[in-house]
Amino acid sequence: MSTNTHLASSPDMNFADELRAVAEALEAALKVRDLPAFYRVFRATSLPFLCSELGDNTEALFLRCFDVVHRLGSISPAVALAVENHYYVTSAVATFPAAADSALEDFRQRLMARVAGERLLVANTNSKVHGKKIGAIGTVAVREGTGFRISGEAAYASLATEADILVLLTELAGEGLALFVIPDMVGNPSLEIGDNLFPTAMIDSDTRRIRFNDLILKAEDFATTAESGVAALLLPFEMAWHQALIGALYLGSAARAIEEIRCFANETVGRDNRPLSELDGMIVDVGRLVAEYEISRATVLQCAKQLSMVSDLPGHTTELQRASAAASIAKYGSCRTAEAIVSAARRIVGARSFATGSILERLSSEVIFGTLGPEVTAVIERRLGAQTMQSDRFYGLS
Ligand SMILES: Cc1cc2nc3c(=O)[nH]c(=O)nc-3n(C[C@H](O)[C@H](O)[C@H](O)COP(=O)(O)OP(=O)(O)OC[C@H]3O[C@@H](n4cnc5c(N)ncnc54)[C@H](O)[C@@H]3O)c2cc1C
Secondary structure (H helix, E strand, O other): OOOOHHHOOOHHHHHHHHHHHHHHHHHHHHHHHHHHHHHHHHHHOOOHHHHHOOOOOOHHHHHHHHHHHHHHOOOOOHHHHHHHHHHHHHHHHHHOOOOOOOHHHHHHHHHHHHHHOOOOOOEEOOOEEOOOOOOOOOOOEEEEEEEEEEEEEOOOOOOOOOOOOOEEEEEEOOOOOEEEOOOOOOOOOHHHEEEEOOOOHHHHHHHHHEEEEEEEOHHHHHHEEOOOHHHHHHHHHHHHHHHHHHHHHHEEEEEEEHHHHHHHHHHOOOOOOHHHHHHHHHHHHHHHHHHHHHHHHHHHHHHHHHHHHHOOOOOHHHHOOOOOHHHHHHHHHHHHHOOOOOOHHHHHHHHHHHOOOOOOHHHHHHOHHHHOOOOOHHHHHHHHHHHHHHHOOOOOHH
């Protein structure tokens, strides 16, 4: 049985109704290749602005975001990824305990008021580029009077043509990493939204290269430098939200793949005229997949608690480290599990996965992006391996 009881037991059925409507809108939009139609329905609901409704309840907010991205991930992992980018940024900003840094707290409050008040969608970029050096940043901000001039290129911004504002992480010349908000993405002549970075498999994530042509920002668009004090904890906090929700979205794809097996095996009879669903081997195979899904789902859901423990910074720095570690593992396991479950579904359903507009074709080509980011598999494995090798005793035994 699913561990998802938080939705079923909620007295607030509006959320479930809105989620159903948004899921139906996505199914319909994909059929006619009209994603703006999906975003119109999404924006008209309260779903994009959960952060303002539940910003004071991290656990509840996480569980709601989980439900949305899991549901959308069961239809289109790519679109779910675009939407997830909005959710992780807005949720992290809404729940970040910044009281010890009054300037950051003021910025946070203003941003949240704007997102909810003007019903905005938020994209983000970490300014990474695909250069010869891993982790290279392609943009730079330079102080100019009381404002800033931004130039250069970033490889990744999902939700790029639908979002209204862009959260930008860049190098601030001479001062290290800094966070800005570009308040007007739409029709901004100094912001060039380029081609799709993934023109085939992940096209619906709307992930594009973006170029800053001497874009001028005001002092009020500057959030914080991100290298010291409480502000330096914002990036890991955001990352913990991101990784956990990425796990949720790809588990949505896994859940849909299991449902496809269930339907196929119940609707199809073997040469002996018995439904495939009655074969003991099939029952065992599906049971194994469900067990793997549930294990990963539990690791993602526990991130709700871990994130909610971070209610005071810098006081809860250790809790933040635990939440980051939990989210990293949850993402690592869930994305691998999702990929394996979708592959298993493809093998069970067979060639018709690619023949009749089956959703397994879309899931197959998009689910593989889970392990590719935000933290790449090699980074997670190397960190855990090094921690273990450098310790006196494996922490799992202590
Ligand atoms: C579909 C999609 C949408 C995205 N949308 C956004 C977005 O909206 N905004 C945003 O800011 N970012 C976005 N990203 C980028 C994401 O946040 C990560 O930066 C990105 O996924 C990292 O992947 P990379 O291949 O660029 O990593 P790189 O860091 O370039 O790594 C490439 C490869 O090098 C190897 N490698 C890297 N580091 C190590 C190491 N320490 N040890 C050993 N090997 C290593 C690994 O094999 C790795 O796969 C998106 C990514 C994807 C896939």
